[in-house]
Amino acid sequence: MPQTTEINRRIVLKQRPNGLPDENTLGLEEVELVQPADGEILLRTVYLSLDPYMRGRMNDTKSYAEPVKIGGVMTGQVVAEVMSSNHANYSAGDYVLCGSGWQDYFVTDGTGVVRNLGKTPENPSWSLGIMGMPGYTAYAGLLKIGEPKAGETVVVAAASGPVGATVGQIAKIKGCRVVGIAGGSDKCAHVVDNLGFDECIDHRSDSFAEQLSAACPDGIDVYYENVGGKVLYAVLPLLNAFARMPVCGVVSWYNLSGLPEGPDFGPAIMGTILRMKVKVQGFIIYDSFPESTYQEFIGDMKTWLASGRVKYKEQIVNGLENAPAALNDLLTGCNFGKIVVKVG
Amino acid sequence: MPQTTEINRRIVLKQRPNGLPDENTLGLEEVELVQPADGEILLRTVYLSLDPYMRGRMNDTKSYAEPVKIGGVMTGQVVAEVMSSNHANYSAGDYVLCGSGWQDYFVTDGTGVVRNLGKTPENPSWSLGIMGMPGYTAYAGLLKIGEPKAGETVVVAAASGPVGATVGQIAKIKGCRVVGIAGGSDKCAHVVDNLGFDECIDHRSDSFAEQLSAACPDGIDVYYENVGGKVLYAVLPLLNAFARMPVCGVVSWYNLSGLPEGPDFGPAIMGTILRMKVKVQGFIIYDSFPESTYQEFIGDMKTWLASGRVKYKEQIVNGLENAPAALNDLLTGCNFGKIVVKVG
Numbered sequence: 001m002p003q004t005t006e007i008n009r010r011i012v013l014k015q016r017p018n019g020l021p022d023e024n025t026l027g028l029e030e031v032e033l034v035q036p037a038d039g040e041i042l043l044r045t046v047y048l049s050l051d052p053y054m055r056g057r058m059n060d061t062k063s064y065a066e067p068v069k070i071g072g073v074m075t076g077q078v079v080a081e082v083m084s085s086n087h088a089n090y091s092a093g094d095y096v097l098c099g100s101g102w103q104d105y106f107v108t109d110g111t112g113v114v115r116n117l118g119k120t121p122e123n124p125s126w127s128l129g130i131m132g133m134p135g136y137t138a139y140a141g142l143l144k145i146g147e148p149k150a151g152e153t154v155v156v157a158a159a160s161g162p163v164g165a166t167v168g169q170i171a172k173i174k175g176c177r178v179v180g181i182a183g184g185s186d187k188c189a190h191v192v193d194n195l196g197f198d199e200c201i202d203h204r205s206d207s208f209a210e211q212l213s214a215a216c217p218d219g220i221d222v223y224y225e226n227v228g229g230k231v232l233y234a235v236l237p238l239l240n241a242f243a244r245m246p247v248c249g250v251v252s253w254y255n256l257s258g259l260p261e262g263p264d265f266g267p268a269i270m271g272t273i274l275r276m277k278v279k280v281q282g283f284i285i286y287d288s289f290p291e292s293t294y295q296e297f298i299g300d301m302k303t304w305l306a307s308g309r310v311k312y313k314e315q316i317v318n319g320l321e322n323a324p325a326a327l328n329d330l331l332t333g334c335n336f337g338k339i340v341v342k343v344g
Numbered sequence: 345m346p347q348t349t350e351i352n353r354r355i356v357l358k359q360r361p362n363g364l365p366d367e368n369t370l371g372l373e374e375v376e377l378v379q380p381a382d383g384e385i386l387l388r389t390v391y392l393s394l395d396p397y398m399r400g401r402m403n404d405t406k407s408y409a410e411p412v413k414i415g416g417v418m419t420g421q422v423v424a425e426v427m428s429s430n431h432a433n434y435s436a437g438d439y440v441l442c443g444s445g446w447q448d449y450f451v452t453d454g455t456g457v458v459r460n461l462g463k464t465p466e467n468p469s470w471s472l473g474i475m476g477m478p479g480y481t482a483y484a485g486l487l488k489i490g491e492p493k494a495g496e497t498v499v500v501a502a503a504s505g506p507v508g509a510t511v512g513q514i515a516k517i518k519g520c521r522v523v524g525i526a527g528g529s530d531k532c533a534h535v536v537d538n539l540g541f542d543e544c545i546d547h548r549s550d551s552f553a554e555q556l557s558a559a560c561p562d563g564i565d566v567y568y569e570n571v572g573g574k575v576l577y578a579v580l581p582l583l584n585a586f587a588r589m590p591v592c593g594v595v596s597w598y599n600l601s602g603l604p605e606g607p608d609f610g611p612a613i614m615g616t617i618l619r620m621k622v623k624v625q626g627f628i629i630y631d632s633f634p635e636s637t638y639q640e641f642i643g644d645m646k647t648w649l650a651s652g653r654v655k656y657k658e659q660i661v662n663g664l665e666n667a668p669a670a671l672n673d674l675l676t677g678c679n680f681g682k683i684v685v686k687v688g
Contacts, residue, residue, distance in 0.1 A: 056619075228614050247618045253611040262606015267597040269613055270572050273626040274591045275400075280624040282617040 002319065003044070003104045003344030008033050009320055010103035013068045017058055018257045020331060025058065026074065026324045036107050041090045043080035043098060043106045048320065048341040049128035050076070050327050052226075055254040074102040077133060078343070079117070079124045093119045097127045102323055104344060129162050129338040130312040131301060137248055137285045138166035139297045142224055143174075144289060145246035145281045150175030152221035153240075155212075157181040157231045159191045159200055160313075162338035163248060167224045168197045169310045176222070179215045181231055183333045190336075195311060209234040222246075225280075228253045233265055236272045247282040254331060313337030346663065347388070347448045347688035352377050353664055354447035357412045361402055362601045364675060369402065370418065370668045380451050385431045387424035387442060387450045392664065392685040393472035394420070394671050396570075399598040418446040421477060422687070423461070423468045437463045441471045446667055448688060473506050473682040474656040475645060481592055481629045482510035483641045486568055487518075488633060489590035489625045494519030496565035497584075499556075501525040501575045503535045503544055504657075506682035507592060511568045512541045513654045520566070523559045525575055527677045534680075539655060553578040566590075569624075572597045577609055580616045591626040598675060657681030 003009070007030050017025045036042045057068045057075050068075055078101070082094040087110060090096070095117040100106035117127060129135060148154050154171040158164040159180025168178045168191070180191040180200035188200035199215040201208060212234050219240035225232060228250030239245075273280060283289075304310040315336055317326040320343045329335050347353070351374050361369045380386045401412045401419050412419055422445070426438040431454060434440070439461040444450035461471060473479060492498050498515040502508040503524025512522045512535070524535040524544035532544040543559040545552060556578050563584035569576060572594030583589075617624060627633075648654035659680055661670040664687045673679050 061619075225614070228611065232610070232614065247614060250611065250614045250618055253615060256611055259607035259609060259612060262608050263603035264606050264608050265603060265610040266576070266608075266613060267572065267594065267600055268603060269610060270569070270576065270591060270594045271597065273624055274594055275405075275626070277626045277628055277632055279626075280617055282619070282621045282623075284621055288621055 006033055007031070008103055008105040010073045010101075011320065011323060012071055012073055013058060015070070016060055017255075019255045021055070021058065021324065021328060028321055033105055034107050036084060036086050038086050040107055040109050041085045041087045042083045043096065043100060043108065044083045045078045045080045045100065045104055045106070045320075045343040046095070047079040047125045047128055048076050048102060048323060048343050049078065049133070050317075050323065050330055050339045050341060051134070052249055052251045052254060052330060054327060055251075055331055075099070076101045077114070077128055079121075079127055080106065090116065095119070095121050095124050097132065102320065104320065125314060125316075125340045126312070128340055129314060130166060130305065130310070131298070133285055134162035134338060135166050135301055136294060136297050138163045138224075139170060139301065140285060140289045140293050141246035141248050141283055142167045142170055142222070144293060145279075145283060146222040146224060146244045148174050148176045148222050151177075153177045153179065153216050153218055154222040154224065155179045155181065155216065155220050155235060155238075156224040157203070157227040158251065158333075159195075159197060160187040160336060161226075162312075163226055164224070165191070165195055165313065165337070166310065169195055169304075171222070172196050173304065173309055177216075177218075179212070181212070181227075187336060190313075194313075203231055213238060219243075224248065225250070227251050233268065236265075236268055239272055239276050239278055241276050243276060243278045245278060245280040247280060251331065315339050317341045319343075350377055351375070352447055352449040354417045354445075355664065355667060356415055356417055357402060359414070360404055361599075363599045365399070365402065365668065365672060372665055377449055378451050380428060380430050382430050384451055384453050385429045385434045386427045387440065387444060387452065388427050389422045389424045389444065389448055389450070389664075389687040390439070391423040391469045391472055392420050392446060392667060392687050393422065393477070394661075394667065394674055394683040394685060395478070396593055396595045396598060396674060398671060399595075399675055419443070420445045421458070421472055423465075423471055424450065434460065439463070439465050439468050441476065446664065448664065469658060469660075469684045470656070472684055473658060474510060474649065474654070475642070477629055478506035478682060479510050479645055480638060480641050482507045482568075483514060483645065484629060484633045484637050485590035485592050485627055486511045486514055486566070488637060489623075489627060490566040490568060490588045492518050492520045492566050495521075497521045497523065497560050497562055498566040498568065499523045499525065499560065499564050499579060499582075500568040501547070501571040502595065502677075503539075503541065504531040504680060505570075506656075507570055508568070509535070509539055509657065509681070510654065513539055513648075515566070516540050517648065517653055521562075523556070525556070525571075531680060534657075538657075547575055557582055563587075568592065569594070571595050577612065580609075580612055583616055583620050583622055585620050587620060587622045589622060589624040591624060595675065659683050661685045663687070 014027045097114040099112045154176045156164045156167045159182045171178045178197045180197040191200040201211045220238045225247045226249040229252035358371045441458040498520045500508045500511045503526045515522045522541045524541045535544040545555045564582045569591045570593040573596035
């Protein structure tokens with residue numbers, strides 16, 4: 001059933017998943033549409049962003065954000081249109097960026113609205129990608145923690161995803177040798193041919209570690225960490241002295257329900273950090289950088305997109321009801337570029 | 345056989361150890377004493393420092409320093425006396441700090457000499473400890489990477505050792521709650537009663553992790569890492585948002601001959617770094633900080649020692665021939681304070 005003007009469809013967390021989410025994890029509910037009171041606006045979701053962090057919110061563990069409650073609407077950023085407004089700052093037809101989650105409609109007094117995009121944003125869905133959270137995550141993590149210098153080698157996994165693709169293209173702009181890692185020859189070809197990375201290694205290959213080593217003849221100076229797992233373990237022996245590792249995600253581990261079998265790579269991780277004087281720093285884009293960094297990002301990224309130095313690939317999924325399957329595609333690496341759900 | 349004036353005794357690496365060094369690892373050789381040529385000096389070792397990093401130098405792995413060669417003299421810092429000098433910068437009777445290793449005598453043109461301590465240094469062996477490498481390691485790692493703020497909780501293991509004891513005492517001076525970790529009730533009592541830590545937990549206790557958690561009711565803001573292993577794994581769930589972890593050593597893992605059995609704590613380490621936005625940074629005291637940091641250290645530490653705000657405990661082992669056994673004591677946590685070998 002598509003978006004209507006009478007009913008609010010919403011996807012809620014029915015049960016915390018053990019491993020990859022399954023048919024018992026999320027459920028679609030229909031509730032009556034509420035009209036906005038005085039001082040409130042009614043938002044209609046146009047695009048919903050899907051991102052790896054969503055898996056973490058399904059867990060009941062201490063993290064940087066509250067877990068989604070059982071029965072609660074799944075967290076997510078959306079681009080929405082203001083349908084009717086009783087609020088001085090918004091008028092019908094405005095597009096806004098909002099954290100209202102996996103649902104058709106949202107009534108708010110402005111709480112949750114991140115930004116008013118105006119009535120005619122050029123690429124409204126880009127606010128969920130290259131000009132939004134994933135783009136800013138790539139920019140700030142790479143430049144402020146990774147601090148790449150011209151001539152250094154930068155390695156990034158999930159290289160065809162919205163963060164990885166942006167990290168690599170920015171590193172190329174900064175004069176680095178850039179080696180991507182992706183799953184499958186199609187993605188690898190895209191990363192080299194369209195995004196301009198120097199090389200891209202298929203992590204599904206049996207000789208992945210050897211190929212990565214061969215692609216980094218001068219070692220690795222910056223490893224932008226977004227996957228963890230065997231990619232991280234292949235990177236460790238290649239890190240140079242004073243290497244930097246911004247930690248943006250460990251998506252290959254998000255579905256773990258406990259610690260995996262050994263051997264224990266703890267000594268390899270910590271021993272490498274010690275011997276090679278590596279800096280490893282986790283960050284969350286919302287609270288790890290000052291506002292000035294965000295302003296730099298917006299300015300630089302607009303320039304790079306306009307000049308074609310940064311290219312951006314979106315994959316549009318139609319229908320809110322298809323969001324759960326698309327999230328699993330994302331968590332298992334079956335997507336290609338930034339996934340956005342066209343809700344209405 | 346003690347130090348004589350005719351023979352140079354030296355301890356060499358016979359074979360790389362697999363695990364803890366044993367009787368096949370190191371051997372004592374006697375060679376003829378060489379006299380200094382023009383431009384050279386003859387040094388007689390008075391004190392030899394024993395430090396955990398020495399185990400790493402026995403391995404043939406990529407690290408921050410060259411491994412000791414098979415048949416080569418074991419690396420180590422010493423305080424030595426100039427016996428005779430054909431060099432303009434030194435005269436007989438000067439004490440020097442020198443990296444000449446595990447031997448009675450050393451002839452040099454000045455190469456390897458770190459500092460001239462003059463003819464009457466107040467506590468010559470302290471240049472190997474509180475006023476030298478271990479003291480500086482504690483100071484710079486804690487203050488420049490750990491950046492402790494008043495009211496925060498700082499945790500340090502090997503709390504009765506020369507680095508850990510200094511870290512904790514400096515953290516107390518900076519107004520932090522300080523929790524030490526040590527092996528055995530004697531060490532723990534010393535750390536609290538004599539060094540002024542708020543608490544000290546015995547890592548040999550079955551309820552170690554629970555006791556550590558209870559001792560850190562507000563979580564951990566700075567974990568000064570020098571041991572790795574189960575201490576690190578007990579610390580991880582207690583780390584606060586934006587915690588800092590200077591990595592100075594992982595001594596509990598130095599004798600590993602391969603990765604230990606599972607489970608794999610890699611996901612726990614990296615997941616914590618991500619979620620809690622932790623900064624983990626390895627450092628080597630010789631090349632990770634500017635000269636200005638060293639000057640700050642010398643000034644602050646002299647003041648603190650003179651006022652009694654920092655206390656320092658040495659354990660003197662007599663005789664070069666007893667150094668191998670004393671190093672093993674150090675690697676297995678059987679020492680108590682800074683170990684210095686009185687060679688002559």
